Structure formats: structure tokens, C-alpha cells
Amino acid sequence: MMELERTAACLEALGNPTRLSIYRLLVRAGQAGKAVGQIQRMLDVPASTLSHHLKHLEMVGLVTKRRDGTTHLCVASYETMDAMLAFLTRECCVEAGAGATVDATADASGSVAANDGA
Amino acid sequence: MMELERTAACLEALGNPTRLSIYRLLVRAGQAGKAVGQIQRMLDVPASTLSHHLKHLEMVGLVTKRRDGTTHLCVASYETMDAMLAFLTRECCVEAGAGATVDATADASGSVAANDGA
DNA sequence: CCGTTAATTCTAATATTCTAGAAATATGGT
DNA sequence: ACCATATTTCTAGAATATTAGAATTAACGG
Numbered sequence: 001m002m003e004l005e006r007t008a009a010c011l012e013a014l015g016n017p018t019r020l021s022i023y024r025l026l027v028r029a030g031q032a033g034k035a036v037g038q039i040q041r042m043l044d045v046p047a048s049t050l051s052h053h054l055k056h057l058e059m060v061g062l063v064t065k066r067r068d069g070t071t072h073l074c075v076a077s078y079e080t081m082d083a084m085l086a087f088l089t090r091e092c093c094v095e096a097g098a099g100a101t102v103d104a105t106a107d108a109s110g111s112v113a114a115n116d117g118a
Numbered sequence: 119m120m121e122l123e124r125t126a127a128c129l130e131a132l133g134n135p136t137r138l139s140i141y142r143l144l145v146r147a148g149q150a151g152k153a154v155g156q157i158q159r160m161l162d163v164p165a166s167t168l169s170h171h172l173k174h175l176e177m178v179g180l181v182t183k184r185r186d187g188t189t190h191l192c193v194a195s196y197e198t199m200d201a202m203l204a205f206l207t208r209e210c211c212v213e214a215g216a217g218a219t220v221d222a223t224a225d226a227s228g229s230v231a232a233n234d235g236a
Numbered sequence: 237c238c239g240t241t242a243a244t245t246c247t248a249a250t251a252t253t254c255t256a257g258a259a260a261t262a263t264g265g266t
Numbered sequence: 267a268c269c270a271t272a273t274t275t276c277t278a279g280a281a282t283a284t285t286a287g288a289a290t291t292a293a294c295g296g
Contacts, residue, residue: 004142008135015130016284017123020210024122027210036243046286051244053284070242070293081210085203092138092145092199134254154273164256169274171254188263188272238296245290252283260275266268 006060007087010080013060018045019053023062026076033075035068124178125205128198131178136163137171141180144194151193153186 014020021043026034034042040050054074057063061080066073132138139161144152152160158168172192175181179198183190 004138005135008133008138010133011129011138012133015126015128015133017126018284020122020126020129024210037241040243047243048245048287049285052286055244056283067293070240072243085206088203092142136254155271158273165273166256166258166275167254170256173274185263190273240293240295242292242294243290244292246288248286250284252281254281255279257278258276260273262273263271265270 003087004091007084009060010062010084013057013062016053018043018049019057022050022053023057023076026063026074029076031075033073035071035073037071039074121205122209125202127178128180128202131175131180134171136161136167137175140168140171141175141194144181144192147194149193151191153189153191155189157192 014023022039025039025042036047036050036054039045039054040047043050045053054063054065058065062077064075064077066075132141140157143157143160154165154168154172157163157172158165161168163171172181172183176183180195182193182195184193185191
């Protein structure tokens, strides 16, 4: 499945402590974003290393970059994160807090489904 | 931060297409779980490869295993997934699909926060 | 045009992950 | 005790990821 692959790619991107920190920082920065240099100073990561991580996050769509003069502004992309979480809640039916509701979308080609109550 | 590391570990564990498929399958199987061999046949993964992936998922707490005679039953652990999503919604304040309700537990020691409305 | 600051790309060493066959271990039935 | 089935551990090769210094490119100010 294509969507599974994309979701896995996002999860993998966030599955690195440094990248998760970067993403968290950017989410907190909101639409204003943060310049690469700012991130670098805040997280104390070498420039080249940070650049690679940002590229990785950008590649999967979790971060977008736009130039602002001599600095590059990074902004977290909520759409991608939402899509990722949507897949998790739909396909891996997690309750995301408390009151879950299994959607049971019938597309398991092998057909599994069991669910006896513990 | 400790919690960030644990969250990253879970994300990384699910960030592999095969492992994400395994986890999804187990969530769908509910508390009844699935035997290793069943998973193997359903996903068509070599036994040793599957065993490694399951161990990985088990290590981060996303899956638990218990023996049932000659087979080993695998069960998805919702608590761990919930903890992971809780971190994401709290620290990376994402709306989780639609009716999110961010818990806003005040413990952001670094305190950044910006969020101008686009 | 030149220097400065910002960031990326190049390069390479190290480390980790993924994969899967083969061997080993465990359980239960006969 | 022995065999069949289930699963794990051992092993190792190939592939990727991580890290970061050095060189490079880009934009602006003077």
C-alpha cells in the first residue's frame, strides 16, 4: 500500500531524537517558522548535520522551507502530520486519548478480524 | 528529555513498512492477538526476519508476547501507542485528525510558543 | 567587486539496520 | 525417548543512516 509507505516514511523521519526535537521546535514556532541558524543555535547541532536532518524532514513533507533574504525559514507542515495521524487512527485504530471507535473498514484482503473481549 | 527518546523509539519502530504492517495487523486482531506463524503467513515474511521485527516492536513496548502452548501469541499494546500519541499531541501540538483536544499539560521547560494564526 | 553571514553540498568514516539462511531451542503428541 | 511444529538465535553480507569537517554556493551591505 502506498499510504502505508508514506506513513512509515513520516514515522521514520520523526523517529530520530534530533529530528523529533527539530520538528517540535518548529511546531512551537508556528507559521512564523524558524531560520536554520536559529534552530542550530537552539539545539546545538553542527550545521551540516542539521541541514541533512532538515532535508530529510522536508523530503517526507513534514517541513517546508522558504528563503527570506540570506536566511532560510523552516515551517512545520501540519497537513502531513495530520495525514500521518489519520492513517494511524484509521488503520491502526488507536483511541488517541480515551474513547476509541474501531472503524473496521473492510479492506483486509486476507481478512483477519477477531477481537474477543480479553 | 527522556520521554522524547521513548517517543522517538516508538516512532522509529513503526517507521518501517514491514513493522507498521505487523502492528496494524495486530491492532486489527484485537486482544485475541495473532500467533507469530499466522503473521508470517499473512505477511509472507521469512521467520527470522519477522522474529527480529517483533522483538523490535516488543522492545519499545508496542507489542507484548505470551506463550500459548507451542505458539507465541502477539498482542498490540495500546498503552504505549497512546503514550506516543499523547506526546505528539502535547509537545508537537497536532490536531490529530479533527476533534483533537490538546491536553496542554504544562511541562514545557524550555518554553517557546509562538503560533500566530497563519 | 569584496567581504561577511547563512546555509548547503561534498566527502568519508563509523555505526546501525535489514535481511534471511542455517542452526538451535522449546513444546507437545505419540 | 523421538518426531513434528513453532519460534528464536546465530551469523554475516549488503544497504542505509549518522555525523561532522571542509569546501562551496547564495545573498546582501558597503
